[in-house]
Amino acid sequence: MRTIRFDINERHTLTRVGTVNDHNRMAVEFVGFDLEPEQTLFVVTKQRNREKVIPMTDNLWIVGKPLTLHPGDFKVMLRVRGGTQEWDTKWFTFRIDPIDHSHSCGCHEPPGDCCDLNTMKWVEDIKYRIEELEGTVVTELGINVPTIASTSDIDTIFI
Structure with a gap:
């Protein structure tokens, strides 16, 4: 599994995280912040105007279904709740590339x-x-x- 270190304090334009139906999973490790013991970390994804909130136990997030079923851009935001200070990051843009049919496996032939x-x-x-x-x-x-x-x-x- 490939892992990307993603610093939430830096500016990111676009991050590619695989192709549609790619079986090689991609992990995104969010860095650049500290959590208090009583705080809970969430990842909020937004794809095709649908938001999904995913609770996390660590700062490592696996990009998988249903995000990898559709090509195009989706957005991700970290949300921290609990403790003395609750905060959200800005939206980060990620991309799932379409399937590349330039190979010769025959899957795109009539x-x-x-x-x-x-x-x-x-x-x-x-x-x-x-x-x-x-x-x-x-x-x-x-x-x-x-x-x-x-x-x-x-x-x-x-x-």
């Missing part, structure tokens, strides 16, 4: 052009299991299933 080995394995496995049924033939046009008196008039299923 379904007919699939070259993903796992997908091809499942397609072949399904074809094999269907062909095991008596009287069926799998062709490129579809699956010809023998008509049985108790079934409807459908005799071809397309994949």
